[in-house]
Amino acid sequence: MKAHVYVTLKRTVLDAQGQTVADALRRMNYKGVADVRQGKYFLLTLDATAAADPTAAEAEVNRIAREILVNPVIEEYSFRLEP
Amino acid sequence: MKAHVYVTLKRTVLDAQGQTVADALRRMNYKGVADVRQGKYFLLTLDATAAADPTAAEAEVNRIAREILVNPVIEEYSFRLEP
Numbered sequence: 001m002k003a004h005v006y007v008t009l010k011r012t013v014l015d016a017q018g019q020t021v022a023d024a025l026r027r028m029n030y031k032g033v034a035d036v037r038q039g040k041y042f043l044l045t046l047d048a049t050a051a052a053d054p055t056a057a058e059a060e061v062n063r064i065a066r067e068i069l070v071n072p073v074i075e076e077y078s079f080r081l082e083p
Numbered sequence: 084m085k086a087h088v089y090v091t092l093k094r095t096v097l098d099a100q101g102q103t104v105a106d107a108l109r110r111m112n113y114k115g116v117a118d119v120r121q122g123k124y125f126l127l128t129l130d131a132t133a134a135a136d137p138t139a140a141e142a143e144v145n146r147i148a149r150e151i152l153v154n155p156v157i158e159e160y161s162f163r164l165e166p
Binding site: 004006007008018021024025028030031032033034035036037038039040041042043044045046047049050057060063064068069 | 091115117122123128129130132146
């Protein structure tokens with residue numbers, strides 16, 4: 001079982017990296033992109049014990065994200081479990 | 084219309100960042116995580132012209148990913164369009 005965790009800066013936080021990419025795209029004449037936000041992506045591979053109980057796996061991934069992967073002051077996250 | 088682009092190191096490339104996270108999780112007694120890969124996540128907001136033609140939007144996002152966001156030597160990507 002795999003867990004895909006997506007971490008982005010909160011909407012209210014300035015995303016300098018994303019703006020730099022957006023500016024570069026504009027300068028290089030790529031059309032159609034209004035805005036870019038950049039974030040982090042984690043792919044966790046869960047072992048068989050975790051995979052046996054999806055509810056527990058979801059709780060564990062939530063805990064790992066909140067306590068380790070994400071800075072809750074400036075970031076938010078979402079995740080998706082893949083069997 | 085939004086495009087979510089996920090960029091990860093190829094399977095064959097050593098992911099030191101991901102391994103560091105995995106080691107930290109093990110040391111801190113989080114159970115059930117066998118492996119971690121870390122990558123980048125880009126959220127592109129496409130403007131109305133792009134949104135009007137999903138096929139063209141898909142081609143443009145593919146082009147932006149290949150030419151700007153991804154280093155094809157060591158990285159691979161996938162993306163998803165959200166209306």
